[in-house]
Amino acid sequence: MNLTISGHHLEVTPAIREYVQNKLERVKRHFDQVIDIAVILTVDNLTEKEKRQKAEINLRMSGKTVYVESLSQDLYAAIDTLVDKLDRQVMKYKSKVQDHNHTAIKHIPDNYEPATTA
Incomplete structure (x- = not known):
């Protein structure tokens, strides 16, 4: 896994x-099929004082690229919310990948009857 952290x-x-x-x-613990991670940390010179720190991430996995960004007043808080959002998206993708192990309808025999509990 390649990790690139850059600042703007x-x-x-x-x-x-x-x-x-x-x-x-934490993300690597939940999903180990990560190919590449690119993190960009930015300080925006806005006239307003809040939400000047920005953290964004591009995470490449096999078959999907996830992009997440977070804005906050503090850079560490922006990184925390960024990782929380990223973790939710990675877990969602992982569950989608794992849930496709069901039997296809065309492979079920014609005389198959599902078991009923009464």
Whole structure:
């Protein structure tokens, strides 16, 4: 798995890099088929004071690319909400992939009757 962390109008310090890596461990624990992760951390120079920190992520898996972004006043809070959103989407994708193990209708025999409990 390749992890790229970059900053836009921001220097990515070792503390921020380690924080992002520790947070992404949760996603890797839930779903290990991740190919590539690209994290972009941005500081927007807006006139309004709130939601100036932005964190976005592109996560490539086999068969799907997930994009998530988060805005907050604090960069660490933006990273936290970003990982929460990403984790929900990865778990949703994982459940979709795993739920397709049912028997197709065309493979069920004609004389098959489902068991009824009464």
